[in-house]
């Protein structure tokens with residue numbers, strides 16, 4: 437049949453079309469993958485917000501419940517445990533050792549039960565208690581959602597930025613990307629900027645939530661740096677920033693997995709730093 | 723071993739296609755050396771098209787020189803067997819997922835009659851430059867609006883040409899009876915197509931059916 441389509445076919449060169457398709461599709465896949473870094477940024481910010489929300493709820497529930505059983509706050513320091521006990525056991529007169537043992541060890545359960553009997557707090561009616569219990573539930577949900585978001589971030593960063601993920605873990609990788617604004621920006625930053633990235637934000641968190649004061653950037657959260665003697669931290673973080681910067685570049689501009697090499701060469705560098713330090717020390721003592 | 727369609731072989735309950743790229747396995751399937759060349763086992767649990775063939779599909783619109791538009795190619799499991807069959811034609815493989823595309827691209831590189839396109843089957847205009855010559859559509863997008871999607875792509879076919887539509891009844895409405903959903907989908911497809919054959923995919927794939935449709939004179 438001589439349809440328009442059949443005429444077109446005569447002129448069509450499949451090989452050329454195919455070449456064009458590869459070029460275009462590969463480009464689009466790359467582009468799209470990079471654009472999804474924004475999802476991770478949103479998730480990281482949501483985690484921080486959920487942390488704030490949970491803290492606010494915990495404070496409120498503690499204040500509120502202290503009206504009824506003020507001694508509990510001292511007995512249960514872990515905020516999530518505190519919310520959970522209120523959600524499940526509710527009123528003071530239900531705080532029996534065998535019920536509490538689902539949440540805490542037998543001794544603490546006994547202590548909580550005993551203090552409940554002689555509590556200084558006022559009685560509370562169901563109507564009032566119910567509102568408070570719901571608030572505790574909300575706090576628990578917020579924490580659960582936070583944990584799920586953290587899993588999601590692990591999974592997504594592994595797909596989007598495999599090298600950064602392998603080096604730093606998903607959370608830290610995502611925080612760096614969020615702080616930089618995008619993977620592209622992170623990839624284009626000099627290592628020295630990467631090293632201090634997040635210092636201002638961390639200062640803010642320090643003031644707001646009492647996390648340790650940050651003279652340094654986000655990568656200072658990296659276990660190997662925290663665990664090192666103070667004097668070596670600067671050098672190690674500079675070395676790490678260098679590798680992180682390379683990882684980000686590969687994740688953005690390339691698509692190879694070079695994380696093994698990066699981790700190895702970082703570890704070598706750390707060893708050298710530690711050796712250098714112990715030699716110096718030895719020298720002084722002589 | 724019987725060649726039941728071009729490059730499609732059957733022996734008992736096993737199905738094979740003649741491997742376009744000898745030595746290549748796409749999803750861990752078995753390879754079989756025969757007098758007719760190397761055959762690749764076609765797993766009905768992994769591929770809906772294989773399942774309906776084993777269940778006795780009569781209308782098989784794939785020909786040696788078919789030019790297929792494959793919507794929802796995913797990692798290319800079924801598309802690779804289609805590429806085996808249409809060894810003088812080609813397969814334009816469309817999928818929206820860039821994740822799937824990452825696996826599909828290398829597969830297409832190794833098979834010279836496959837072409838990868840990152841695109842949304844809801845918007846055929848976006849991949850129009852690749853679909854000029856096609857004369858058959860295979861669609862497996864597992865989306866609630868699957869029938870509408872096929873109709874949107876129908877203008878790429880001339881009357882008398884075929885489309886194969888995989889219908890997933892669960893993705894449309896979890897609560898409704900799958901049989902009813904399949905019927906409804908087929909009704910809307912018949913705006914543009916004669917439905918020539920419908921086969922459900924049990925026991926290989928639950929809540930799925932596959933319909934062979936012929937484009938109507940518009």
Ligand SMILES: C[S@@+](CC[C@H](N)C(=O)[O-])C[C@H]1O[C@@H](n2cnc3c(N)ncnc32)[C@H](O)[C@@H]1O
Pocket residue numbers: 768769770793794795796797798799800801816817818819822841842843844862863864865
């Ligand atoms: C069930 S899988 C297909 C499996 C494949 N046909 C096979 O048998 O090997 C469905 C695929 O459709 C893709 N998809 C979903 N919606 C789509 C759309 N609007 N356009 C193109 N592809 C779509 C999904 O990304 C997914 O890869």
